[in-house]
Amino acid sequence: MQVLKFGGTSVASAKNITLVKDIIVQKKDAGSLIAVVSALGGITTQLVNASLLASSGDEGYLKLLNQVEQKHIKTVQELISVKAQSKTLGKVKILLNDLEDICRGVFLIQELTAKTSDKILSFGEKLSSTIIADFLNDSGINSSLAQPQEFIITDNNYGRANVDFGVTVPKISAYFGEQLPVYICPGFIASSKDNQWTTLGRGGSDYTAAILASALNAAELEIWTDVSGMMTADPRLVRSAYAINEISYEEAMELSHFGAKVIYPPTIQPALEKSIPIRIKNTFSKEDAGTLISANASANGQLIKGLSSIQNIALLNVSGSGMVGIPNFSHRLFRALSNAKVNVVLITQASSEHTICVGIDASDISKALTAIESEFAFELSARKINPVEVEKELAIIALVGANMKEQVGVSGNMFSVLGQNGVNIKAIAQGSSERNISVVVHEKEVKKALNSLHESFFLSDKRVINVFMIGVGNVGSALIEQLRKQKSYLSTHHHIDLRVVALANSRKMYFQERGMDLKEWKNKLEHESEPMSSELFLQKMAELNLRNSIFIDNTANADIASVYNGVLKESISVVTPNKIACTNSYEEYLNLKKTALKYKAKFLFETNVGAGLPVINTLNDLIKSGDEIIKIQAVLSGSLNFIFNNFNENTRFADIVRQAQEEGYTEPDPRIDLSGVDVKRKILILIRESGLNMEIDDIPSRAFIPKECMNAPTIEEFFKKLEEHEDTFQKMIADAKKAGKKIKYVATFNKGKAETGVQLIESSHPLYNLEGKDNIVLFTTKRYPEQPLVVKGAGAGAEVTASGIFADIMRIANAN
Numbered sequence: 001m002q003v004l005k006f007g008g009t010s011v012a013s014a015k016n017i018t019l020v021k022d023i024i025v026q027k028k029d030a031g032s033l034i035a036v037v038s039a040l041g042g043i044t045t046q047l048v049n050a051s052l053l054a055s056s057g058d059e060g061y062l063k064l065l066n067q068v069e070q071k072h073i074k075t076v077q078e079l080i081s082v083k084a085q086s087k088t089l090g091k092v093k094i095l096l097n098d099l100e101d102i103c104r105g106v107f108l109i110q111e112l113t114a115k116t117s118d119k120i121l122s123f124g125e126k127l128s129s130t131i132i133a134d135f136l137n138d139s140g141i142n143s144s145l146a147q148p149q150e151f152i153i154t155d156n157n158y159g160r161a162n163v164d165f166g167v168t169v170p171k172i173s174a175y176f177g178e179q180l181p182v183y184i185c186p187g188f189i190a191s192s193k194d195n196q197w198t199t200l201g202r203g204g205s206d207y208t209a210a211i212l213a214s215a216l217n218a219a220e221l222e223i224w225t226d227v228s229g230m231m232t233a234d235p236r237l238v239r240s241a242y243a244i245n246e247i248s249y250e251e252a253m254e255l256s257h258f259g260a261k262v263i264y265p266p267t268i269q270p271a272l273e274k275s276i277p278i279r280i281k282n283t284f285s286k287e288d289a290g291t292l293i294s295a296n297a298s299a300n301g302q303l304i305k306g307l308s309s310i311q312n313i314a315l316l317n318v319s320g321s322g323m324v325g326i327p328n329f330s331h332r333l334f335r336a337l338s339n340a341k342v343n344v345v346l347i348t349q350a351s352s353e354h355t356i357c358v359g360i361d362a363s364d365i366s367k368a369l370t371a372i373e374s375e376f377a378f379e380l381s382a383r384k385i386n387p388v389e390v391e392k393e394l395a396i397i398a399l400v401g402a403n404m405k406e407q408v409g410v411s412g413n414m415f416s417v418l419g420q421n422g423v424n425i426k427a428i429a430q431g432s433s434e435r436n437i438s439v440v441v442h443e444k445e446v447k448k449a450l451n452s453l454h455e456s457f458f459l460s461d462k463r464v465i466n467v468f469m470i471g472v473g474n475v476g477s478a479l480i481e482q483l484r485k486q487k488s489y490l491s492t493h494h495h496i497d498l499r500v501v502a503l504a505n506s507r508k509m510y511f512q513e514r515g516m517d518l519k520e521w522k523n524k525l526e527h528e529s530e531p532m533s534s535e536l537f538l539q540k541m542a543e544l545n546l547r548n549s550i551f552i553d554n555t556a557n558a559d560i561a562s563v564y565n566g567v568l569k570e571s572i573s574v575v576t577p578n579k580i581a582c583t584n585s586y587e588e589y590l591n592l593k594k595t596a597l598k599y600k601a602k603f604l605f606e607t608n609v610g611a612g613l614p615v616i617n618t619l620n621d622l623i624k625s626g627d628e629i630i631k632i633q634a635v636l637s638g639s640l641n642f643i644f645n646n647f648n649e650n651t652r653f654a655d656i657v658r659q660a661q662e663e664g665y666t667e668p669d670p671r672i673d674l675s676g677v678d679v680k681r682k683i684l685i686l687i688r689e690s691g692l693n694m695e696i697d698d699i700p701s702r703a704f705i706p707k708e709c710m711n712a713p714t715i716e717e718f719f720k721k722l723e724e725h726e727d728t729f730q731k732m733i734a735d736a737k738k739a740g741k742k743i744k745y746v747a748t749f750n751k752g753k754a755e756t757g758v759q760l761i762e763s764s765h766p767l768y769n770l771e772g773k774d775n776i777v778l779f780t781t782k783r784y785p786e787q788p789l790v791v792k793g794a795g796a797g798a799e800v801t802a803s804g805i806f807a808d809i810m811r812i813a814n815a816n
Ligand SMILES: NC(=O)C1=CN([C@@H]2O[C@H](COP(=O)(O)OP(=O)(O)OC[C@H]3O[C@@H](n4cnc5c(N)ncnc54)[C@H](OP(=O)(O)O)[C@@H]3O)[C@@H](O)[C@H]2O)C=CC1
Pocket: 470, 471, 472, 473, 474, 475, 476, 504, 505, 506, 507, 532, 554, 555, 556, 557, 559, 560, 577, 578, 579, 607, 608, 610, 611, 638, 664, 665, 666, 667, 668, 795, 796, 797, 798, 801
């Protein structure tokens, strides 16, 4: 005998019932089958609501009953041929009349007992099974409507009756002794020994199917539902969740206890006891393999089978010195909660015995508090225990898998993934079965936590990196184009799904939670955006609370640089070419580093010095490996090097500066380069990264631009003044030429002192042949005392800078 169970959504409409028929037709040739059916989707809830309204004397119950009636009549009319319809409609009408009579009784006496409630709720399955059996017969499939009241016998515990297996099993064997091709059996309903209608409680139809499968020694029990099996995580929260092929009974129970509602394992006990495999199948995608739950489920090398989550959890923290070493304490606590019918979902106790923390459904908080306060009234008044602390808006997330046992590092990995994403863990529970590690987190973190854990433990997945970018000018737009071009490469070769979630310039900002199409960003930012406000940008970024988020600042703006600390505190990494944050006071610079460390975020700014050149990383490697910096000599301004390499007696200084600006080598405000400020910032960053404390004002610079130019109020005025001082610049270049030297703007750090300014460089010096917009950095260190370690190459320009930022993004993406 085959036993199949179809849940509420599988039989929610005529269209769905037709799919059920197709499955039955396909299966019936393999032997007799019993199809256990639930009530049409949504009907049980309507019956509950109608009975409650009736019991409170509200005539609104009639409206609900009318909706129930219409739904069933419509289903009959859509399913059954006209000539056979009246017979089925007659049966349905009789049932509906009985239902209405019972509800009217409840309405009149305004009382709803558990016994009457069971009677009312039974109509859902009675109606659905009657219609489905008639539909199959009308479609030429010989079907019999089974009457579970005749073979599932229970006690009188209405609402959740207990099955008497001693009586039930022989009755089932006798009832199904003569095997017809197809039985349609209403799930959920049963009968007590004194012939009263009872129901089997939550998951009741699964239970009916499991009882039948067990009593009839079915080869397999199939549960047909609306998903393609038990999923690795809740697909509404984790889009990349997928169906688990095989899972053990124990793992299925763990997953289901914590939120995977596909099956309700306690009701599967009869099948489990006889090791009858259970297959979860999707009525709406019947070719999908589904999930096989069995005693010998193959692990397929997977440590973790799934992630589950339950929301609306509260933690009660019971603490106090009066608990320590008192053996009876926990007994009293749990007895009080049990007597108050509070279900304890999670328990943790520190070995100090000073606190016990219990997780409960938040709707039970007041019941639980009353129970505890009354049980421990004396201890509370004597201050032997503290007032119970309650924390709400929490959720439990559990990692489930039998293969975790004895496997080192699973919980370590779990905690580190959550930590890197700034998810605070409020409580932890792991049983010695090592099949489940549960953590309690804030409700708002659930989505991020589940997604980061899913990415980490289910390797077939892509790792999503979410980018929030302010500044889409010269460098920012080059970066966007590089990200666009590399997207599919990163996806294929590195399993990284790099998404740009937000973009902003000084006027507008545009957000797209699932990542935007980078071909269209300009249009979207211009036409589908909202006004830019850095506060709102940060607020939206925090509210989205996406895993693996990176904030990128491609501006040269001090206000934007001032938000990094707050961003890092959200455990969001910061990448920036903007030098302002690292050249503010030393204290602020150190503070950013400390915050990043504390909140497990990264603060990366490789492009602050030498654009895309690996200057800071090289220096960091030297320092980390124990080397010491003796001297740094460098040309750190791409624009100034370009200007001095291209300016001659045949060109005008202002034109060359303008060209450097147009080529994208200068700062947004070129005065920052020409004043030497940009170079001071860069050498300062190198000094600080070498481990030394220095402020920008400690670095002198020899100005070469006349004061009058630097004092110009606007950039345009500045260019005009440069033109007016052309003679000064021509003299500079002529003097250098006469001396057979080249002009370079050099930064030096030696013996604890730094200085910057123009120098005339001889042809034998390593700086002499520095072409175009190149930078060069010479590190003389304890390990490189004579021949300095040299980093050289293009030190300015949008493309190289963008690629340096991209490299920082990849460092973060690959680090987690
Ligand atoms: N060019 C280079 O070779 C290198 C540059 N860098 C650094 O890269 C950064 C960017 O330079 P670059 O791209 O040339 O500059 P751009 O002036 O071309 O672009 C700056 C971008 O930042 C935006 N912006 C400025 N202020 C704000 C604000 N308050 N809020 C939001 N957006 C703002 C601008 O918007 P809007 O257009 O609306 O003003 C623009 O999109 C600078 O910090 C620079 O020092 C670092 C290494 C090398």
